[in-house]
Amino acid sequence: MIFxxxxxxxxxxxEYLGTGKDAVFExxxxxxxxxxxxxxxxxxxxxxxxxxxxxIYEGLRDSRPARGKxxxxxxxxxxxxxxxxxxxxxxxxxxxxxxxxxxxxFHHGKDESIGVGQSYSTLAWIPEASGSWALPIKHERITSxxxxxxxxxxQLKQVTKQLSVRPLAVYDRGYGNASxxxxxxxxxxxxxxxxxSNRCVWGVPSAYSGRGAPCKHGHKFxxxxxxxxxxxxxxxxxxxxxxxxxxxxxxxxxxxRTSPERPMQIFRIEVIEPLGRNRKFQPMWLAWLGKxxxxxxxxxxxxxxxxxxxxxxxxxxx
Numbered sequence: 001m002i003f004x005x006x007x008x009x010x011x012x013x014x015e016y017l018g019t020g021k022d023a024v025f026e027x028x029x030x031x032x033x034x035x036x037x038x039x040x041x042x043x044x045x046x047x048x049x050x051x052x053x054x055x056i057y058e059g060l061r062d063s064r065p066a067r068g069k070x071x072x073x074x075x076x077x078x079x080x081x082x083x084x085x086x087x088x089x090x091x092x093x094x095x096x097x098x099x100x101x102x103x104x105x106f107h108h109g110k111d112e113s114i115g116v117g118q119s120y121s122t123l124a125w126i127p128e129a130s131g132s133w134a135l136p137i138k139h140e141r142i143t144s145x146x147x148x149x150x151x152x153x154x155q156l157k158q159v160t161k162q163l164s165v166r167p168l169a170v171y172d173r174g175y176g177n178a179s180x181x182x183x184x185x186x187x188x189x190x191x192x193x194x195x196x197s198n199r200c201v202w203g204v205p206s207a208y209s210g211r212g213a214p215c216k217h218g219h220k221f222x223x224x225x226x227x228x229x230x231x232x233x234x235x236x237x238x239x240x241x242x243x244x245x246x247x248x249x250x251x252x253x254x255x256x257r258t259s260p261e262r263p264m265q266i267f268r269i270e271v272i273e274p275l276g277r278n279r280k281f282q283p284m285w286l287a288w289l290g291k292x293x294x295x296x297x298x299x300x301x302x303x304x305x306x307x308x309x310x311x312x313x314x315x316x317x318x
Contacts, residue, residue: 023059190290
């Protein structure tokens with residue numbers, strides 16, 4: 001039964017690959033079964049690629065895959081009995097020697113060094129609470145007319161339109177800002193965003209006094225300044241069998257300065273008794289926006305889950 005479903009899935013993908021789909025389909029199998037990829041020539045030597053090495057270039061040049069139909073095919077594989085978890089991120093492919101490559105730009109590499117290349121945005125479905133498996137649904141280059149934030153918001157909007165339930169979308173601290181919060185305002189998805197430790201958020205303003213313009217902001221909350229922390233709504237401690245004893249502190253109804261219309265729930269995750277020797281965990285700040293917030297006991301694990309798939313963008317672009 002599973003084998004038959006896989007065959008049908010692969011046949012549907014094949015039909016949507018457009019011109020040159022035979023070579024592209026075999027190239028796809030070669031990529032999936034190669035332990036490492038050093039060049040197109042090495043892929044042409046994979047037993048599953050039964051053509052000459054030049055067919056790789058010809059197939060990629062001629063192929064015009066039906067991107068929208070392929071995305072819908074991927075989304076159909078997402079179960080909707082429970083709230084699905086999506087993870088978004090961006091990655092950089094440095095190409096310093098490809099002088100004729102269109103729209104190269106300066107980007108930060110993995111070691112924070114600056115190099116020349118292209119950046120990509122990925123949105124993937126995370127099906128399991130453990131392991132590193134993920135299904136990339138959208139993987140696209142960020143053009144010179146886009147930003148990682150605008151591209152991520154556009155991808156999330158496309159995918160949520162195909163889902164019958166409201167997903168939980170998880171993003172790293174590069175998206176934990178007012179720009180992304182405003183860009184996703186009309187998208188039917190809950191968000192869990194990691195926040196940089198130097199961020200500031202503002203609370204609910206006090207009641208209108210009747211004079212002047214109403215205040216938009218209340219108490220200023222600086223994540224790296226404990227003296228500014230307002231009274232927490234809730235604090236719980238959990239013992240995780242893999243991480244150790246974790247403290248979760250929850251503050252209710254804060255917002256970024258330029259997006260007061262979108263209230264967020266703020267969380268500080270602190271590992272107070274880590275398992276293992278010499279293991280150090282920096283406190284992690286999260287913001288949640290949406291309709292139905294998950295339980296505190298499990299919400300923080302979703303962000304940890306996202307980081308366990310941190311390389312999904314890099315794997316998707318290979």
